[in-house]
Amino acid sequence: MAQKRQIHFSAYLVGTGIHVASWRLPSAQRNASIDLEFYKKMAQTAERGKFDIAFIADSLAVNEDSHPNILNRFEPTTLLAALAGATSKIGLVATASTTYHEPYNLARLFASVDHISNGRAGWNMVTTGDATGETGRNFSRQSHVEHDERYKQAEEFIDVVQGLWDSWEDDAFVQDKESGVYFDPQKLHRLHYKGQYYSVQGPLNIGRSRQGQPVIVQAGASEPGQRLAARTAEVVFSHVKDFEKAKAFYKSLKGKLADFGRTPDQLHILQGISPIVADSKEEAEAINRQLHDLLLPEQGLRFLSGYLGKVDFSKYTLDTPAAEVEFPPDNGIQSHFERMTELIQKENPTLRELYALLEGGVNRELVGTPEQIADVLEKWFTEGAADGFMFVAPILPQGLEDFVDKVVPILQERGLYRLDYEGDTLRDHLGLRKPVNRFAANSQVLTNVEA
Amino acid sequence: MAQKRQIHFSAYLVGTGIHVASWRLPSAQRNASIDLEFYKKMAQTAERGKFDIAFIADSLAVNEDSHPNILNRFEPTTLLAALAGATSKIGLVATASTTYHEPYNLARLFASVDHISNGRAGWNMVTTGDATGETGRNFSRQSHVEHDERYKQAEEFIDVVQGLWDSWEDDAFVQDKESGVYFDPQKLHRLHYKGQYYSVQGPLNIGRSRQGQPVIVQAGASEPGQRLAARTAEVVFSHVKDFEKAKAFYKSLKGKLADFGRTPDQLHILQGISPIVADSKEEAEAINRQLHDLLLPEQGLRFLSGYLGKVDFSKYTLDTPAAEVEFPPDNGIQSHFERMTELIQKENPTLRELYALLEGGVNRELVGTPEQIADVLEKWFTEGAADGFMFVAPILPQGLEDFVDKVVPILQERGLYRLDYEGDTLRDHLGLRKPVNRFAANSQVLTNVEA
Numbered sequence: 001m002a003q004k005r006q007i008h009f010s011a012y013l014v015g016t017g018i019h020v021a022s023w024r025l026p027s028a029q030r031n032a033s034i035d036l037e038f039y040k041k042m043a044q045t046a047e048r049g050k051f052d053i054a055f056i057a058d059s060l061a062v063n064e065d066s067h068p069n070i071l072n073r074f075e076p077t078t079l080l081a082a083l084a085g086a087t088s089k090i091g092l093v094a095t096a097s098t099t100y101h102e103p104y105n106l107a108r109l110f111a112s113v114d115h116i117s118n119g120r121a122g123w124n125m126v127t128t129g130d131a132t133g134e135t136g137r138n139f140s141r142q143s144h145v146e147h148d149e150r151y152k153q154a155e156e157f158i159d160v161v162q163g164l165w166d167s168w169e170d171d172a173f174v175q176d177k178e179s180g181v182y183f184d185p186q187k188l189h190r191l192h193y194k195g196q197y198y199s200v201q202g203p204l205n206i207g208r209s210r211q212g213q214p215v216i217v218q219a220g221a222s223e224p225g226q227r228l229a230a231r232t233a234e235v236v237f238s239h240v241k242d243f244e245k246a247k248a249f250y251k252s253l254k255g256k257l258a259d260f261g262r263t264p265d266q267l268h269i270l271q272g273i274s275p276i277v278a279d280s281k282e283e284a285e286a287i288n289r290q291l292h293d294l295l296l297p298e299q300g301l302r303f304l305s306g307y308l309g310k311v312d313f314s315k316y317t318l319d320t321p322a323a324e325v326e327f328p329p330d331n332g333i334q335s336h337f338e339r340m341t342e343l344i345q346k347e348n349p350t351l352r353e354l355y356a357l358l359e360g361g362v363n364r365e366l367v368g369t370p371e372q373i374a375d376v377l378e379k380w381f382t383e384g385a386a387d388g389f390m391f392v393a394p395i396l397p398q399g400l401e402d403f404v405d406k407v408v409p410i411l412q413e414r415g416l417y418r419l420d421y422e423g424d425t426l427r428d429h430l431g432l433r434k435p436v437n438r439f440a441a442n443s444q445v446l447t448n449v450e451a
Numbered sequence: 452m453a454q455k456r457q458i459h460f461s462a463y464l465v466g467t468g469i470h471v472a473s474w475r476l477p478s479a480q481r482n483a484s485i486d487l488e489f490y491k492k493m494a495q496t497a498e499r500g501k502f503d504i505a506f507i508a509d510s511l512a513v514n515e516d517s518h519p520n521i522l523n524r525f526e527p528t529t530l531l532a533a534l535a536g537a538t539s540k541i542g543l544v545a546t547a548s549t550t551y552h553e554p555y556n557l558a559r560l561f562a563s564v565d566h567i568s569n570g571r572a573g574w575n576m577v578t579t580g581d582a583t584g585e586t587g588r589n590f591s592r593q594s595h596v597e598h599d600e601r602y603k604q605a606e607e608f609i610d611v612v613q614g615l616w617d618s619w620e621d622d623a624f625v626q627d628k629e630s631g632v633y634f635d636p637q638k639l640h641r642l643h644y645k646g647q648y649y650s651v652q653g654p655l656n657i658g659r660s661r662q663g664q665p666v667i668v669q670a671g672a673s674e675p676g677q678r679l680a681a682r683t684a685e686v687v688f689s690h691v692k693d694f695e696k697a698k699a700f701y702k703s704l705k706g707k708l709a710d711f712g713r714t715p716d717q718l719h720i721l722q723g724i725s726p727i728v729a730d731s732k733e734e735a736e737a738i739n740r741q742l743h744d745l746l747l748p749e750q751g752l753r754f755l756s757g758y759l760g761k762v763d764f765s766k767y768t769l770d771t772p773a774a775e776v777e778f779p780p781d782n783g784i785q786s787h788f789e790r791m792t793e794l795i796q797k798e799n800p801t802l803r804e805l806y807a808l809l810e811g812g813v814n815r816e817l818v819g820t821p822e823q824i825a826d827v828l829e830k831w832f833t834e835g836a837a838d839g840f841m842f843v844a845p846i847l848p849q850g851l852e853d854f855v856d857k858v859v860p861i862l863q864e865r866g867l868y869r870l871d872y873e874g875d876t877l878r879d880h881l882g883l884r885k886p887v888n889r890f891a892a893n894s895q896v897l898t899n900v901e902a
Contacts, residue, residue, distance in 0.1 A: 024628045031624070034658065036567055060555065062656045068633040072624060072658040075563035081532035082567045100553060104511065104589045112526035116487055116533045137652040138555045173482070173523060177475045180747045182519040201588040205513045207485065207523045296631050 007381050007417045008268055008388030008430065010053035010093070010237070011046035011400055013039060015069030018274060019362065019394040020355075021294035023068050027398065033069045039079065040086040042397050047090040049404030050418050052429040053122065053235075054083060055390065058095040061134040065299075077109040084117035091426030093122035093217055093235075098157040099150055100128060100139050103198060106157075107164040110214045111206045119210030119425035122235065123161075124217040127154045131328070151224035156195040158216070158232050163191040165213045166437045167203035189439035211425035212434040221249070229267070230256035234432055237390045239272040241339070241363065246271055246385035268430060271386040274394050275366030275373050277402050284367045291362065291394060297352045318352040325351065362394045370406035377407075378416060458832050458868045459719055459839030459881065461504035461544070461688070462497035462851055464490060466520030469725060470813065470845040471806075472745035474519050478849065484520045490530065491537040493848050498541040500855030501869050503880040504573065504686075505534060506841065509546040512585040516750075528560040535568035542877030544573035544668055544686075550601055551579060551590050554611040554649060561665045562616055562657045570661030570876035573686065574612075575668040578605045582779070602675035607646040609667070609683050614642040616664045617888045618654035640890035662876035663885040672700070680718070681707035685883055688841045690723040692790070692814065697722055697836035719881060722837040725845050726817035726824050728853050735818045742813065742845060748803045769803040776802065813845045821857040828858075829867060 015033030016022040023032070032038045043054040056076040059066075074082075076094030083092055092113060096106055106123075114121035127150035130136055136144045145153065172187035191202035218233040220226065221240075229236050230253060240246040254264045278284035301313050311327055322344045327337075343349070349357050366373055380386045393399030411417035427434060466484030467473040474483070483489045494505040507527040510517075525533075527545030534543055543564065547557055557574075565572035578601035581587055587595045596604065623638035642653035669684040671677065672691075680687050681704060691697040705715045729735035752764050762778055773795045778788075794800070800808050817824055831837045844850030862868035878885060 021631075023626065023633065024631060026628070028628070030626050034566055059656070062654060064636060064639070066656075070656060071634065072619065073656055074566060075559040075657070078528055078532040078560060078563040078567060081529040082536055085533055085536040101556065102551060102590055105552065105556075108526040109529060112529040115485055115525060116529060134652065137650070139553055140648075140650045168523065175474065175481050177477070177479070180472075180475060180745070180750065182474065183522065185515060188515070197591075199588070199591045201585065203513060205510065205517075205521060205524055206526070294631070299631065 004415070005387075007377065007411060008053075008235075008270060009046075009049070009051040009417075010055045010091075010235075010270055010388070010390045011042070011049075011051050012055050012057065012272075012390055012392040013042050013046075013396065014057060014067075015073070015396065017069070017394050017396040017399060018067075018392045019291050019295075020067055020299060021291055021296075022395045024294040025290070025395065028395075031072075032396070034072045034074065036074070036079075036082055038397070039074070039083060042400060043083045043087050043090060043092075045397060045400050045404055047087050049400075049408045050421060051090055051391075052388070052426065053091040053093045054087070055124070056080065056094040057124075058097075058126075059135075060097060060100055060128060061130070061132075061138050063132075063134060077113055080113045080121065081116050084113065084120065089120075089421045089424065089429075091120045091122055091215070091429055092117050093124055093215070093426075095124040095126055097126055097128040098154040099145055100135065103157050103160040103200060104164065104204070107161040107204055108206060110161075111165055111204065111209065114209035114211065114214045115206065119427070121209070122215035122217050122426055124219065124237070125154065125158060126219065127151060147222070148224055151220070151222075151228055153197045154228060155231070156193075156197045158228075159195070160191065160193050160198050160200045162213060162216075162232075163193060163438070164200065164202050164204040165208065166439055167191070168207040169437050169440050170208055170212075172207065187440075208437065211427040212437075215426050215430065215432065226253055226256060229253060230262070231260045233267055234430065235268045235270060237270050237272060238386075239339075243380065243383075243385055246380065247383065250385055265431065268387040270388045270390045271380060272390045272392050273366055273377070274363050274392045275368075275403070275407075276362055276394055276399065277368070277370055277373050277406055279369065279406075281368045281372065284369070287395075288362055288367050295355070297355070301351060301355060313351070316351055318350065320351050322349050322351055322354045370410055373403075373407050374410040374414070377411065378414065381416060455866070456838075458828065458862060459504075459686075459721060460497075460500070460502040460868075461506045461686075461721055461839070461841045462493070462500075462502050463506050463508065463723075463841055463843040464493045464497075464847070465508060465518075466524070466847065468520070468845050468847040468850060469518075469843045470742050470746075471518055471750060472742055472747075473846045475745040476741070476846065479846075482523075483847070485523045485525065487525075487530075487533055489848070490525070490534060493851060494534045494538050494541060494543075496848060496851050496855055498538050500851075500859045501872060502541055502842075503839070503877065504542040504544045505538070506575070507531065507545040508575075509548075509577075510586075511548060511551055511579060512581070512583075512589050514583075514585060528564055531564045531572065532567050535564065535571065538571075540571075540872045540875065540880075542571045542573055542666070542880055543568050544575055544666070544877075546575040546577055548577055548579040549605040549608040550596055551586065554608050554651060555615065555655070557608075558612040558615040558655055559657060561612075562655065562660065565660035565662065565665045566657065570878070572660070573666035573668050573877055575670065575688070576605065576609060577670065578602060598673065599675055602671070602673075602679055604648045605679060606682070607644075607648045609679075610646070611642065611644050611649050611651045613664065613667075613683075614644060614889070615651065615653050615655040616659065617890055618642070619658040620888050620891050621659055621663075623658065659888065662878040663888075666877050666881065666883065677704055677707060680704060681713070682711045684718055685881065686719045686721060688721050688723060689837075690790075694831065694834075694836055697831065698834065701836055716882065719838040721839045721841045722831060723841045723843050724817055724828070725814050725843045726819075726854070726858075727813055727845055727850070728819070728821055728824050728857055730820065730857075732819045732823070735820070738846075739813055739818050746806070748806065752802060752806060764802070767802055769801065771802050773800050773802055773805045821861055824854075824858050825861040825865070828862065829865065832867060 016028040046054050058076045080092040110123045130144040169187035173183050193200045215234045217235040218229045219237040240249050276284045276287050297318050467479045497505050509527045531543040531545050561574045581595040620638035624634050644651045666685045668686040669680045670688040691700050727735045727738050748769050
């Protein structure tokens with residue numbers, strides 16, 4: 001990649017926004033979470049902002065304490081297929097779990113979206129934390145798979161999926177009408193995978209897309225998560241809020257790539273940001289205060305307990321110091337739990353303050369003017385804390401529109417961000433090569449030449 | 452339903468058509484099976500013809516002997532989501548297996564397509580025959596589930612899926628910005644299903660669509676298949692070629708509905724037809740001959756063995772009488788096997804003749820002029836053999852275009868077929884009521900009133 005390094009952006013699309021009270025704003029659209037036109041417009045806005053990715057998160061269980069925007073939502077792969085027709089350049093990435101899908105089915109879903117979008121699909125593979133056991137109970141399982149076990153299973157899962165995606169070489173379908181030969185049997189490959197968790201024969205009933213295979217995205221911050229990312233991921237979403245820690249994570253993860261014969265530019269680290277941008281710092285602060293005032297503290301806490309394990313908050317008042325709360329043994333999302341523990345030690349918040357601090361949906365240091373936001377992003381990008389950002393807007397669609405209209409032009413002027421797309425596939429946007437088919441006769445040679 | 456009874460049509464969309472040699476025609480489009488624009492145009496043609504349904508079949512394993520049009524194909528639910536944006540009225544139905552999916556995932560996929568299409572989705576539930584064991588080997592299974600066991604499991608599966616679809620009452624999401632109440636907890640319902648095969652708690656993370664729930668479609672002709680259809684199906688695809696047998700099947704299946712408290716108009720029986728229509732009988736015959744001449748007999752036989760179990764055809768010549776062939780014990784598609792056995796007894800074909808007779812992709816009695824085709828359909832419809840037809844075109848898109856342009860107007864003139872859609876949802880087209888939510892306080896009363 002001789003090209004100048006540029007910031008990459010992903011837009012996290014979720015109803016009225018990630019702030020748990022965003023739906024209460026006067027401007028918030030009712031039913032946003034299940035309105036296809038609403039999602040189409042957001043994807044188009046992100047595409048207008050030349051984002052690499054429109055991103056759809058997912059979960060496999062909801063309850064009374066879930067974020068309002070995830071109670072009534074589209075299934076992500078079908079949503080991506082629908083968004084493909086409303087966009088032409090932006091990458092389309094969704095979350096799907098390795099613990100609750102069959103690899104053959106999942107390989108098909110994402111390969112199909114990759115064809116439907118003409119080479120713009122990506123899969124955010126997650127192993128699915130399930131602190132409350134609720135997900136397992138939606139899938140006829142008595143208990144949830146343990147954290148490290150999930151990652152071992154995930155390694156097999158991804159090997160099966162990527163192997164299935166190479167079932168057919170790119171020129172397998174000769175379709176010779178004269179002779180009646182539809183495909184070259186030498187270019188059809190069965191996987192014959194036999195592992196501890198999966199045995200999958202293949203072939204898959206869909207060929208490779210214009211970009212070869214969907215892009216692999218991950219978010220795991222734990223040690224097994226980082227190992228899996230270094231081995232397989234092409235984009236990593238991280239949620240480290242502290243600049244020095246983000247630098248350390250960036251260096252650590254990029255440093256692990258060589259163990260798997262990979263170079264640092266083969267994996268992009270995008271840090272999650274939830275800014276509030278306005279023409280003045282005061283205006284941005286006012287929006288943040290409005291959101292904060294709309295938040296019912298009890299709701300914030302109940303929402304937290306969905307992430308962090310079932311906490312019996314009824315034993316406490318809102319003024320109880322969070323340090324006195326008994327949290328259950330962690331089988332949830334490890335990075336969330338660690339961040340909370342640290343915040344409690346450092347800032348000693350009350351329960352009333354905890355949600356806003358931890359998961360309020362807004363980065364306090366990113367409430368400001370377009371220039372202030374751009375300065376922070378430039379620093380993180382140029383000083384080795386991020387290759388780009390997962391933009392998790394507190395308020396949608398407003399936050400995304402403001403960011404695209406006000407922050408993006410500044411980054412473009414500074415030469416940090418593309419003026420337009422230079423290719424058509426997600427791999428093009430990310431500067432990733434089309435992967436060589438592992439079964440092709442000359443794949444080994446090609447790999448050596450290109451490495 | 453005081454309305455006049457009208458024919459219902461479903462268009463089976465599969466690449467260049469169901470005839471195994473259709474891709475070899477000079478007019479056949481390369482890569483049709485994986486070209487989204489090709490599928491969009493076909494769905495639009497069927498919509499122009501006021502069809503009830505655009506239908507996508509599926510399978511979960513392919514091999515060297517598979518139909519060319521299913522080797523490289525879209526995953527059906529993502530394809531439906533993409534087709535939803537290219538159409539506005541036609542119902543969108545796809546096949547998915549109860550044996551190889553988790554009910555929670557499948558319930559989401561079809562509910563999501565139902566929202567994306569604004570109430571036009573249907574699910575063709577199949578239990579997946581697997582004569583060769585290949586499907587199981589794509590899903591980490593040692594052996595395939597037996598026929599009757601599959602149907603028991605399917606009964607539980609459909610109960611779970613339909614139960615999950617009712618997780619939220621239609622007015623559950625009150626979204627009261629003032630009070631901060633997003634939903635009415637009285638209108639959120641957990642399923643708490645506990646069966647022999649599945650234990651699923653719920654709720655689903657998506658609400659009901661404009662038509663309430665996706666339409667349930669089935670195709671099973673076996674005794675357990677008919678029982679399941681009588682209990683649950685709203686559309687049944689049948690493939691009986693003989694008029695008297697089709698009448699008997701129609702009467703038998705409709706007669707079973709009362710056992711489940713249902714009325715005959717709550718289930719539509721569509722008979723599969725594969726006509727070749729042309730301006731003259733001679734022209735239609737010529738097209739049929741052209742297809743027949745393009746068929747390599749060995750390919751036809753290999754294709755058969757994919758359906759009927761792995762037969763070692765190398766032991767025979769093309770001139771061997773089919774009656775001498777040893778077929779393996781049947782765990783495939785029962786109706787296909789029975790039809791073959793019967794044909795062999797009745798017509799004593801050679802192996803060369805067997806494929807064309809059995810699965811040639813053309814109904815011999817439906818090769819003719821638009822009037823001749825219309826006459827046959829009218830007879831089947833008015834004399835109690837069908838409520839409509841699954842149009843499985845030998846050649847696509849040509850066969851569908853010809854049918855829409857030439858046969859449909861005749862049926863409209865005869866008052867047998869709608870001049871235009873009268874509603875917007877698939878249930879509207881089929882004259883099916885929006886199902887009452889089973890958990891709603893007044894659902895029992897309503898059910899009694901309407902029954």
